[in-house]
Amino acid sequence: DVKVTQSSRYLVKRTGEKVFLECVQDMDHENMFWYRQDPGLGLRLIYFSYDVKMKEKGDIPEGYSVSREKKERFSLILESASTNQTSMYLCASSPTYPEGTQYFGPGTRLLVL
Amino acid sequence: QKEVEQDPGPLSVPEGAIVSLNCTYSNSAFQYFMWYRQYSRKGPELLMYTYSSGNKEDGRFTAQVDKSSKYISLFIRDSQPSDSATYLCAMIGIVGSNYKLTFGKGTLLTVNP
Numbered sequence: 670d671v672k673v674t675q676s677s678r679y680l681v682k683r684t685g686e687k688v689f690l691e692c693v694q695d696m697d698h699e700n701m702f703w704y705r706q707d708p709g710l711g712l713r714l715i716y717f718s719y720d721v722k723m724k725e726k727g728d729i730p731e732g733y734s735v736s737r738e739k740k741e742r743f744s745l746i747l748e749s750a751s752t753n754q755t756s757m758y759l760c761a762s763s764p765t766y767p768e769g770t771q772y773f774g775p776g777t778r779l780l781v782l
Numbered sequence: 783q784k785e786v787e788q789d790p791g792p793l794s795v796p797e798g799a800i801v802s803l804n805c806t807y808s809n810s811a812f813q814y815f816m817w818y819r820q821y822s823r824k825g826p827e828l829l830m831y832t833y834s835s836g837n838k839e840d841g842r843f844t845a846q847v848d849k850s851s852k853y854i855s856l857f858i859r860d861s862q863p864s865d866s867a868t869y870l871c872a873m874i875g876i877v878g879s880n881y882k883l884t885f886g887k888g889t890l891l892t893v894n895p
Contacts, residue, residue, distance in 0.1 A: 711887030759825050767874045767883040768814060773825025
C-alpha cells in the first residue's frame with residue numbers, strides 16, 4: 670500500500686515564525702503536491718513537484734515556498750506565518766499527473782496565533 | 783460560473799437509504815471524473831474513477847457521468863454509518879492553458895443508525 674506521511678498532525682505557531690511542513694511518500698512517485706483545505710473553499714493546490722528540484726505553482730502559492738531535494742520528500746515552507754494561513758494542509762503523491770490517483774497523507778492542522 | 787459546483791450539504795440520511803451526491807461542471811474539456819472519500823481527520827482517498835458517460839458500479843457505489851449535461855453523480859445503496867464522510871468530486875481536463883485536476887468543495891454526508 671502507498672503510504673504518505675506528514676511530519677505533524679497538529680502545529681501551533683506564532684505570527685511571523687518560519688514553519689516547515691514535511692511530507693514523505695514510500696512509492697517512488699514522481700509527483701508530489703501540497704494542498705490546503707478550508708471550510709467552504711475545499712481543496713486548493715499550493716504547489717506541486719513533478720521531479721526532484723522541480724516545482725510548479727498551484728492556485729494559491731503566495732506566502733509559501735517548497736523544497737524537493739529527494740524524490741520521496743516534499744517540504745512546504747511558510748516563510749513568515751500569518752493568521753490567514755491557519756488551515757488543514759494535505760500532502761499527496763501520484764505516479765502520474767493529472768490522470769494518476771492522488772494518495773493523500775493524514776493532514777497537518779496548523780494554527781497560527 | 784465556477785468550474786465545478788458541488789452542494790456542500792450537510793446531508794443526513796437514515797441507515798439503509800439510497801444517497802445521491804452530485805457535481806456539475808461548466809468546462810466541456812473535462813475528460814476524467816473521480817470521487818474521493820474523506821473521513822474526519824484523514825486525507826481523501828480515491829473511491830471511483832470513470833472516463834466515459836454512463837455508469838460504473840463497485841459494490842454499493844455507482845458513479846454516473848452525463849457529459850451532455852455536464853453532470854456527475856455518486857449513488858450509495860444501502861448506506862451504512864461507516865459511509866459517513868465528506869465526498870469530493872474531481873475532474874481532469876484542460877483549464878485555461880493547463881491540463882489539470884480540479885476538485886469540488888465536498889459534500890458532508892452523515893448516515894444515522
